[in-house]
Amino acid sequence: MLGAMQDWNMVVSHLIDHAAREHGAREHVTRWADGTETRTDWAGIRRDALKMTQALRRLGIGKGDRIATLAMNHSRHLVSWYGAVGVGGVLHTVNPRLFDDQLDYIVNHAEDRVLLYDVAFQPIVDRMRSQWKTVEHYICYDPPAGSDVLGFEDWIGAEDGDTQWTQVAERDPCMLCYTSGTTGNPKGVLYEHRSTVLHAWTGLQPMAFDFDTQSVMLPVVPMFHAASWGLPWAGAMTGVKFVYSAVNEPKVLCDLMDREGVTHSAGVPTVWLAMFQHVDAEKRELPKLKQAVIGGSAAPRFMIERLMKAGIRVAHAWGMTETSPIGTVGAPTHDWDAKTFEQQVDMVQMQGRPTFGVELRTVSLDDMETELPRDGKSSGALQIRGPWIIKRYFKAEEDAARPDGWFDTGDVGIIHPDGTLQLTDRTKDVIKSGGEWISSVELENAAVGHPAVAEAAAVGMPHPRWDERPVLFVVRKAGADCCAQDIIDHLTPQVAKWWLPDAVEFVDDIPHTATGKISKKDLRARFADYRLEADA
Ligand code: ADP
Numbered sequence: 001m002l003g004a005m006q007d008w009n010m011v012v013s014h015l016i017d018h019a020a021r022e023h024g025a026r027e028h029v030t031r032w033a034d035g036t037e038t039r040t041d042w043a044g045i046r047r048d049a050l051k052m053t054q055a056l057r058r059l060g061i062g063k064g065d066r067i068a069t070l071a072m073n074h075s076r077h078l079v080s081w082y083g084a085v086g087v088g089g090v091l092h093t094v095n096p097r098l099f100d101d102q103l104d105y106i107v108n109h110a111e112d113r114v115l116l117y118d119v120a121f122q123p124i125v126d127r128m129r130s131q132w133k134t135v136e137h138y139i140c141y142d143p144p145a146g147s148d149v150l151g152f153e154d155w156i157g158a159e160d161g162d163t164q165w166t167q168v169a170e171r172d173p174c175m176l177c178y179t180s181g182t183t184g185n186p187k188g189v190l191y192e193h194r195s196t197v198l199h200a201w202t203g204l205q206p207m208a209f210d211f212d213t214q215s216v217m218l219p220v221v222p223m224f225h226a227a228s229w230g231l232p233w234a235g236a237m238t239g240v241k242f243v244y245s246a247v248n249e250p251k252v253l254c255d256l257m258d259r260e261g262v263t264h265s266a267g268v269p270t271v272w273l274a275m276f277q278h279v280d281a282e283k284r285e286l287p288k289l290k291q292a293v294i295g296g297s298a299a300p301r302f303m304i305e306r307l308m309k310a311g312i313r314v315a316h317a318w319g320m321t322e323t324s325p326i327g328t329v330g331a332p333t334h335d336w337d338a339k340t341f342e343q344q345v346d347m348v349q350m351q352g353r354p355t356f357g358v359e360l361r362t363v364s365l366d367d368m369e370t371e372l373p374r375d376g377k378s379s380g381a382l383q384i385r386g387p388w389i390i391k392r393y394f395k396a397e398e399d400a401a402r403p404d405g406w407f408d409t410g411d412v413g414i415i416h417p418d419g420t421l422q423l424t425d426r427t428k429d430v431i432k433s434g435g436e437w438i439s440s441v442e443l444e445n446a447a448v449g450h451p452a453v454a455e456a457a458a459v460g461m462p463h464p465r466w467d468e469r470p471v472l473f474v475v476r477k478a479g480a481d482c483c484a485q486d487i488i489d490h491l492t493p494q495v496a497k498w499w500l501p502d503a504v505e506f507v508d509d510i511p512h513t514a515t516g517k518i519s520k521k522d523l524r525a526r527f528a529d530y531r532l533e534a535d536a
Contacts, residue, residue: 011193012174013165015200015236016082020046023213023239029260030074032142033120033246040075042239045082047161052083054159059137061113063088063166066176068112068135070094070121073223073244076141076152078232080116081223083156085174088166090190092176093224096121098186098514100128106178106186107132109395116152118246119143170194176394177227179321180515188394189321196233199324199388202355203234207331208315209264210291211238218243218257220267221296225515226325229266229295229317240264250278257287266293270516272303286310293317293329297517298423298441300448304348308341318351318423320409322400324388327409328352328360328421350422351413358386361406362415365427365437368408376416379424379437382409412439429520431460431470438470438499440520446494447472450487452480457510457518458501459527464534471530472501473523475510502532 008014019026024043031037040048061067067084069091071077084091092110094103103124107115111134117125119142129135143151168174170193178186191199204211209231211217217240219231227233235242243260245252254275256262272294279286292307295317307314313332319325330352336344354360362380364370372378385405392399401407412425424430424439431438440458447456455475460468474487484504491500511522 009168009193010170010197011168011172012082012085012196012233015197015233016042016046016049016086019236019239026239027241028075028078029241029243029256030076031243031245031247031252031256032074033072033118034142038075042236045075045079048076048079048156049082049086050161050163050165051156051159052079053087053165054161054163055156056083056087056089056114058159059114061087061089063168064173065089065114066092066110066112068092068094068107068110068115069224070096070115070117070124071141071223072118072120072246072248073219073228074118074141074246075242075244077116077223078242078244079156080152081232085193086165088168088172090173090176093227095178095180095222095224095514096124097516098180102178102180102186102514103128104131106188108134109185110176110178110188113137114139116141119149120246168193170197175227177321180513187396189390190394191227191324191388195324195388196227196230198357199230199326200233200237202326202357202388203230204237205355207353208317208326208329208355209234209266209293210313210315211235211240211264213238215264216241216243216260216262217264217266218245218253218260218262220245220248220253220265220271226296226319226321229293229319229325231266248274250274251282254278254284254287257289262287263290264293265289265291266295268296268516269294269299269303272299272307276303276306286312291315295319295325296515298351298445299349300445301345301349305345308345308348314348316348316350316352318411318421320411322390322407322409323358323384323386326355326388327358327384328354330420333418333420347420350416350420352421353419354421357388358384360384360415360419360421362413365412365430372415374415374417374419376414376422379412379414379439381427382411382413382421382423383407384409412437429459431458432468433460433463433470433498434466436498440470442495443470443472443491443499443501444518446491447474447487449494450482450490452476452482453487454478454480455510455518457520457523459520459523461502461527461530461532463502463532469502469532470499471503471505471527471532473505473507473510473527475507 019042443458
């Protein structure tokens with residue numbers, strides 16, 4: 001016997017239809033790179049997205065075609081999200097910070113047919129155009145006055161918006177995001193309508209982005225990174241007012257937050273760091289946010305403390321492009337009020353708990369098979385499964401997840417008895433010394449607490465007796481001085497004795513990936529000839 005409820009195809013167009021119908025007048029504010037501002041609302045976003053579907057059809061673009069964007073955060077970019085998906089296409093958000101060989105690879109691999117871009121990225125388009133074999137149409141969001149480049153507003157302005165979304169099935173694809181490829185070529189993650197809607201629902205809830213009809217969100221996380229954490233989809237569900245800045249300057253962000261009554265924001269830790277520097281230099285207050293979501297890399301303790309002291313709830317989130325990206329989010333636990341401030345900060349420093357739909361487990365790093373207890377001690381390879389978690393990379397021959405759904409995240413973590421995830425490393429970076437594991441991340445976090453250290457990276461170097469031993473690479477702060485022994489003295493009370501690095505090497509810089517994370521791969525390559533002596 002079947003149940004007796006209605007069919008409801010779980011597709012993205014429901015999101016924008018709902019937002020326009022129920023929250024049509026809620027605003028979208030864009031501060032453009034040239035300092036000008038424009039305003040629209042959810043009804044306007046839908047109207048323009050429908051016009052874009054007409055314009056795309058006129059170009060012969062339809063179901064399954066890939067439509068790329070190379071753009072910062074603004075309302076025209078959002079229109080393109082809904083417009084590309086609305087024509088049955090696959091939105092491919094390209095990260096402009098990728099290196100040229102990666103840009104070459106992903107656009108060709110995705111077989112993008114249309115590319116919409118900000119004029120700020122015109123140099124990239126000019127440089128890459130001859131290599132991007134499949135792109136037939138280039139459309140610029142903000143062409144300079146008098147230029148002969150096709151502008152987005154003119155392109156969609158020729159349409160009347162009197163049309164319907166292309167009918168699709170809920171398991172059809174809607175979006176493609178590539179990982180930045182810390183190993184090998186970038187890999188494409190192909191989201192589908194159903195996974196996107198389910199993920200948007202999870203993002204909405206109080207323990208995640210905490211959206212309601214009063215929320216005003218300034219997403220600092222770029223729309224080209226990891227589906228912008230799903231914010232453009234989730235925000236449609238409660239008609240969130242969006243405030244976008246096409247530039248990531250802390251002054252602009254703080255001004256917008258103050259003026260537009262921003263209650264929620266989301267970004268990687270470096271965003272908040274830049275914000276602190278700005279408010280300190282200008283002797284102004286941090287914006288009066290209700291909640292800041294921090295993810296993408298570990299939020300440092302001092303950052304959490306400072307935001308919490310300013311009355312801002314910090315939701316520390318973990319996820320990856322492969323997980324749409326929400327995996328875990330930190331929210332106050334049932335016994336939160338009974339905790340001291342220090343205990344609360346300890347809690348927020350961990351990566352939070354899975355939202356409904358996500359399952360997590362850790363397995364032994366030795367055999368990648370034996371499931372470890374959730375005891376707050378055992379550290380292992382982190383695996384995840386659920387309806388918005390990757391099954392197979394775009395165009396891959398084999399599944400990335402196991403037949404029972406578990407996907408190896410490449411992260412190493414500890415699961416606490418209450419389900420809280422504590423991330424300790426990446427499987428490629430954890431250091432194996434004499435058969436035991438040392439967390440490179442914990443060494444780095446401890447090292448950056450030294451007042452003279454700007455940045456630190458711990459790498460396992462081959463060792464004749466112990467297999468690997470940690471070496472710490474340190475960039476000193478400008479004008480600061482410290483020696484290797486100072487660093488060791490600083491680390492000694494914080495980590496086990498056998499974790500202490502065998503050497504501390506001072507370097508001028510540490511290589512980063514296109515998304516700003518430390519690139520251990522490049523660091524290892526730079527020090528490929530490095531040798532540690534056998535100890536006594
Ligand atoms: P990219 O490599 O393109 O930046 P992702 O955004 O998908 O790709 O990166 C996901 C990875 O970022 C995770 O596997 C994890 O290693 C790291 N990460 C994400 N959130 C956190 C967090 N809160 N704390 C520590 N590491 C994190």
